[in-house]
Amino acid sequence: MRKTTRHTTRIAAVAVVPILVLTGCGGGDEGDDAATGTGTEASGSAPSAEGSVSFESPADGDTVSSPVTLEMVAEGVTVEPADAGVNEGAGHLHAIVDSGCVPAGEAIPKDDSHVHFGDGSTTAELELEPGEHTLCLQLADGDHVATDITDEITITVE
DSSP states (O other): OOOEOOOOOOHHHHHHHHHHHHHOOOOOOOTTTTTTOOOOSSSSSOOOOOOOEEEEEEEEEEEEEEEEEEEEEESEEOOOOOOOOOTTTTEEEEEEEEOOOOTBBBBOOOOOEEETTTTOSEEEEOOOOOOEEEEEEEEEEETOEEEEEEEEEEEEEO
């Protein structure tokens, strides 16, 4: 089952660092209270599910236009909404723009660089500034605790 979500995230290289430094955990969506944005160890532990996630589209090295349509797939794990709780072998996806993947066991921050698909969607659109961008796709549990199940690509936006 695929859900489509439209996320608009404008990333300007100059603005990313101040945003990451100055942004705390602002008011989140329901069920997002555990995403502290502190980069510290989250309570509980990351799911030890075996599986993989990947960007079906765009592919690594692609040149695309904005908005960028993301098509994401998961194998060997179940993609479910964050409000389903913490379930072994399951979680929801995050697209992380120009910030690298989050270490397993840490809460994924909630800011402009860390796009949460807490509704369980596997398709989305991102507004990105022209230039080269690194995207990390990362599975996290219902508490937004990162797993080591990731995929990373580099794309160029015209």
